[in-house]
Amino acid sequence: MIRTGLSLAALACxxxxxxxxxGQRGTxxxxxxxxxxAAADTFIARVEADLGVRGPDFARVQWVNETYITDDTDALVxxxxxxxxxxxxxxxxxxxxxxxxxGLSPDTRRKLDLLRGAITLPAPTxxxxxxxxADAVTRMSSAxxxxxxxxxxxxxxxxxIEAAMGxxxxxxxxxxxxxxxxxxxxxxxxxxxxxxxxxxxxxxxxLGYRDVGAMWRSGYDMPPAEFAALTDRLWKEVEPLYxxxxxxxxxxxxxxxxxxxxxxxGPIRADLLGNMWAQEWGNIYDIVAPQGAGDLGxxxxxxxxxxxxxxxxxxxxxxxxxxxLGFAPLPETFWKRSQIVKPADREVVCHASAWDIDNKDDLxxxxxxxxxxxxFVTIHHELGHxxxxxxxxxxxxxYLNGANDGFHEAIGDFVAxxxxxxxxxxxxxLDQTRxxxxxxxxxxxxxxxxxxxxxxxxxxxxxxxxxGVFSGQIPASQYEASWNALxxxxxxxxxxxxxxxxxxxxxAKYHVPASVPYTRYFLARLLQFQFYKAACQQAGWKGxxxxxxxxxxxxxxxxxxAMLKLGQSKPWPDALEVFTGSREMSGAAMVEYFAPLKAWxxxxxxxxxxxx
Ligand SMILES: [Zn+2]
Numbered sequence: 001m002i003r004t005g006l007s008l009a010a011l012a013c014x015x016x017x018x019x020x021x022x023g024q025r026g027t028x029x030x031x032x033x034x035x036x037x038a039a040a041d042t043f044i045a046r047v048e049a050d051l052g053v054r055g056p057d058f059a060r061v062q063w064v065n066e067t068y069i070t071d072d073t074d075a076l077v078x079x080x081x082x083x084x085x086x087x088x089x090x091x092x093x094x095x096x097x098x099x100x101x102x103g104l105s106p107d108t109r110r111k112l113d114l115l116r117g118a119i120t121l122p123a124p125t126x127x128x129x130x131x132x133x134a135d136a137v138t139r140m141s142s143a144x145x146x147x148x149x150x151x152x153x154x155x156x157x158x159x160x161i162e163a164a165m166g167x168x169x170x171x172x173x174x175x176x177x178x179x180x181x182x183x184x185x186x187x188x189x190x191x192x193x194x195x196x197x198x199x200x201x202x203x204x205x206x207l208g209y210r211d212v213g214a215m216w217r218s219g220y221d222m223p224p225a226e227f228a229a230l231t232d233r234l235w236k237e238v239e240p241l242y243x244x245x246x247x248x249x250x251x252x253x254x255x256x257x258x259x260x261x262x263x264x265x266g267p268i269r270a271d272l273l274g275n276m277w278a279q280e281w282g283n284i285y286d287i288v289a290p291q292g293a294g295d296l297g298x299x300x301x302x303x304x305x306x307x308x309x310x311x312x313x314x315x316x317x318x319x320x321x322x323x324x325l326g327f328a329p330l331p332e333t334f335w336k337r338s339q340i341v342k343p344a345d346r347e348v349v350c351h352a353s354a355w356d357i358d359n360k361d362d363l364x365x366x367x368x369x370x371x372x373x374x375x376f377v378t379i380h381h382e383l384g385h386x387x388x389x390x391x392x393x394x395x396x397x398x399y400l401n402g403a404n405d406g407f408h409e410a411i412g413d414f415v416a417x418x419x420x421x422x423x424x425x426x427x428x429x430l431d432q433t434r435x436x437x438x439x440x441x442x443x444x445x446x447x448x449x450x451x452x453x454x455x456x457x458x459x460x461x462x463x464x465x466x467x468g469v470f471s472g473q474i475p476a477s478q479y480e481a482s483w484n485a486l487x488x489x490x491x492x493x494x495x496x497x498x499x500x501x502x503x504x505x506x507x508a509k510y511h512v513p514a515s516v517p518y519t520r521y522f523l524a525r526l527l528q529f530q531f532y533k534a535a536c537q538q539a540g541w542k543g544x545x546x547x548x549x550x551x552x553x554x555x556x557x558x559x560x561x562a563m564l565k566l567g568q569s570k571p572w573p574d575a576l577e578v579f580t581g582s583r584e585m586s587g588a589a590m591v592e593y594f595a596p597l598k599a600w601x602x603x604x605x606x607x608x609x610x611x612x
Contacts, residue, residue, distance in 0.1 A: 122203030149181035166283030237587030300373035325557025354385035384412025392567030403575035406523025459522030
């Protein structure tokens with residue numbers, strides 16, 4: 001996750017709070033005189049200067065709040081967010097007016113588009129509409145945050161039920177948790193969600209978009225319909241890999257639970273996959289682990305502890321990776337101002353995030369780091385955001401972002417893919433003698449695939465459903481049925497009990513009530529492998545792709561920096577080409593990475609029915 005001085009993306013999350021004053025516009029364009037290219041240039045210069053000053057102030061308010069939660073800092077951040085949202089809505093509407101001016105320079109046109117499309121959930125200027133939208137979204141978010149399911153008849157909150165879905169193996173209890181969560185949290189949101197869709201579509205129309213879904217799809221340097229087709233093409237590339245994993249996992253679940261719980265054929269019961277949304281399956285690795293190859297022979301948490309690593313030293317190791325690629329060390333202020341461990345004496349937001357407070361060099365991470373393998377990977381991930389932010393800091397304000405929203409999340413993940421056993425040897429964490437032999441590779445790859453491959457259809461279908469809802473192709477009377485149809489079509493899963501239109505299962509996933517677009521996570525999954533393969537090729541790696549680590553390769557670092565430096569100043573294919581030589585996003589690198597696993601899975605699946 002990233003937070004920046006005034007990240008348009010971060011702000012977008014708060015846009016449900018669109019204030020009523022959004023309708024007040026006082027520019028020449030809005031007053032009816034014809035917009036000109038020169039006026040548009042002046043407007044953009046004014047916006048960039050203004051946001052450049054306000055952004056750091058706003059980031060500091062957010063930082064203080066998230067690292068010191070009190071009623072007072074809550075009030076300060078709410079006030080600052082409302083003011084920022086107000087401002088951004090005005091700028092978006094103004095940008096929409098200038099978009100038709102003749103003779104716009106390519107940069108001004110690009111910046112106007114970025115401003116216009118930066119709002120995730122736009123309210124129309126109709127009196128009362130923004131308040132109605134804000135009320136509906138606030139009710140949904142708050143209901144989600146306070147949501148409870150039950151376990152053995154007792155209430156259990158959101159984070160606890162999420163963890164329990166990963167560790168519980170009693171199918172009756174899994175079903176109870178799944179059904180109670182979806183019924184309690186999702187179903188009551190149905191009306192508010194319908195209201196939200198109607199209002200936000202009107203807001204999108206005022207900004208010149210067909211509907212909210214088209215607005216979301218317009219952020220990818222191509223017509224919205226073309227982008228939708230691109231996601232379909234990407235899915236087709238990785239679908240066979242997913243099918244093999246699905247078939248194998250279904251058999252293992254059938255062996256564990258029996259035909260009555262998980263039949264040999266057909267879709268998988270959604271609550272058996274170790275995750276409330278069946279979006280990542282790593283939590284049930286113990287059920288699918290291949291005999292003899294499942295145990296890797298070492299545990300990163302043990303290695304860290306044996307070498308006396310504390311959280312700060314873990315972050316130093318992460319910094320060391322980027323330094324080995326030739327990136328300058330993190331600034332002194334990073335170490336003074338970051339929250340690396342959870343403070344003992346106050347409430348903080350522990351969810352890991354990376355910040356760039358002043359859009360210059362005031363980089364920070366905010367984590368509640370524990371000495372374990374997950375947090376070691378998370379550190380490499382968060383620092384990826386920080387180095388990206390620093391590389392593009394010389395860009396104009398509106399270009400201070402990733403090439404598209406998939407890029408920012410993919411950078412840290414691609415670096416984290418390089419945390420191989422050989423890398424652990426190089427940084428002195430693992431003895432050479434304990435590097436797992438090649439016969440353990442299937443275990444390593446399967447563990448990775450249970451998260452990264454299993455996620456792909458889920459990452460795709462959330463927005464497939466929302467695009468359909470916003471366009472009207474999915475009417476409100478079909479919300480639940482269409483959701484379940486997409487879950488079946490793409491993921492090959494079914495709910496543990498029949499669902500009907502009194503339910504609203506999409507609402508039981510955070511990003512739907514919070515209106516956070518989701519396709520970025522699908523793209524990031526594919527891009528991280530694409531970046532990884534490019535880095536390994538540049539490093540002259542000859543072995544199987546999944547064993548490559550490009551640690552210490554300064555040529556890779558220089559080329560990476562050349563892509564990162566561009567920020568959002570160019571269409572994303574330009575940025576992609578700088579680092580990978582290709583202008584196309586592709587699933588091919590991910591397929592290659594998992595090729596040994598795919599071959600092994602297909603052996604295991606031989607003569608078994610595939611698909612559902
Ligand atoms: Zn992130």
